[in-house]
Amino acid sequence: MAASVLCRVQRLRKDLFLSVSRCSVLLKNTYLVKSNETDECSLEFLEGDNEGIAVISMNRPKAKNSLGKVFLSQFQGCINNVKFEKNIRVLIIRSMVPGVFCAGADLKERAKMTNEEVGPFVAGLRQSVTDLANIPMPTIAAIDGYALGGGLEMSLACDMRTASSNAKMGLVETKRGIIPGGGGTQRLTRVVGPALAKELIFTARMFDGHEAAKLGVVNHSVDQNDAGDAAYQRAVELALEITPNGPVALRMAKMAISKGSDVDLTSGMGFEECGYAQVIPTKDRIEGMKSFIEKRAPVYKGE
Numbered sequence: 001m002a003a004s005v006l007c008r009v010q011r012l013r014k015d016l017f018l019s020v021s022r023c024s025v026l027l028k029n030t031y032l033v034k035s036n037e038t039d040e041c042s043l044e045f046l047e048g049d050n051e052g053i054a055v056i057s058m059n060r061p062k063a064k065n066s067l068g069k070v071f072l073s074q075f076q077g078c079i080n081n082v083k084f085e086k087n088i089r090v091l092i093i094r095s096m097v098p099g100v101f102c103a104g105a106d107l108k109e110r111a112k113m114t115n116e117e118v119g120p121f122v123a124g125l126r127q128s129v130t131d132l133a134n135i136p137m138p139t140i141a142a143i144d145g146y147a148l149g150g151g152l153e154m155s156l157a158c159d160m161r162t163a164s165s166n167a168k169m170g171l172v173e174t175k176r177g178i179i180p181g182g183g184g185t186q187r188l189t190r191v192v193g194p195a196l197a198k199e200l201i202f203t204a205r206m207f208d209g210h211e212a213a214k215l216g217v218v219n220h221s222v223d224q225n226d227a228g229d230a231a232y233q234r235a236v237e238l239a240l241e242i243t244p245n246g247p248v249a250l251r252m253a254k255m256a257i258s259k260g261s262d263v264d265l266t267s268g269m270g271f272e273e274c275g276y277a278q279v280i281p282t283k284d285r286i287e288g289m290k291s292f293i294e295k296r297a298p299v300y301k302g303e
């Protein structure tokens, strides 16, 4: 294993230990982020049959959920608040604005920035999207409409994507004389490969939900429904397939896949070993075997 990767694995072991300790502290003091009508971005925890699912809802109708300063700071707040929630198994990102997921960078706000202001602002935007990618639990973007530029980049930072037939997606930045700045050059390439990523970014082409599924940009595409939330409904269905499974196992599987995808196979095995080491001492691992032997559904506690 390369020395730098070994070093990252060792650091990761320490971080995982710290994050598990922090989780138990936060559980005693669980907070909810309440939404109100002026929120551009809000976080809610679903209940009843959908318990274990958190939803970030984007709601900035007048600017089609474009990524302005207020929107991004609220989005960052939602990410900060959900990431230590031990009881959340899956995070879904959706839009409350009909016909649009997110229209990318706020072009009107951007037009007023000086050249000196643009670089730091885009660096902050990129970091927020990276923070989304680094959320420990599985994430799904539900794309019920336009997902352009930074909107598609945000969805590419999620682990999975669902899209409706009327979704219109594209990394359209070159059409605006810029390049993707929310990680799109890297994440689209990792999802569809360099040749197709180059074609889609060079042409700034838009494609619909079904085409996106054929290209491998989204996991599932569905025909749009009358309520306009078919991709969200599909995302909830997908989340419900995940929520019964071991929470620590889900996070460790995500960590091993995400970190392993960026390194060679041997180094990737180091991340798998590291993740496996975290599940060995859990009560959930014992529960997994016990429930099988007792022929019942497992009850996982994330411990």
Ligand SMILES: C/C(=C\C(=O)SCCNC(=O)CCNC(=O)[C@H](O)C(C)(C)COP(=O)(O)OP(=O)(O)OC[C@H]1O[C@@H](n2cnc3c(N)ncnc32)[C@H](O)[C@@H]1OP(=O)(O)O)CC(=O)O
Pocket: 061, 062, 063, 064, 066, 100, 103, 104, 105, 106, 107, 108, 109, 122, 125, 146, 148, 149, 150, 151, 153, 172, 173, 176, 178, 179, 180, 181, 182
């Ligand atoms: C992240 C980085 C870069 C990027 O993301 S670059 C990509 C930027 N996004 C776009 O180029 C998309 C621009 N928007 C559209 O093409 C269209 O609005 C739409 C999403 C296809 C929807 O079209 P529709 O006809 O339904 O709606 P309107 O165009 O009339 O829009 C209604 C209203 O919303 C405003 N608006 C829409 N998109 C944006 C936006 N991106 N920024 C600011 N405002 C937006 C639009 O102007 C309308 O407002 P009115 O006041 O009503 O005119 C990297 C990096 O950060 O650099």
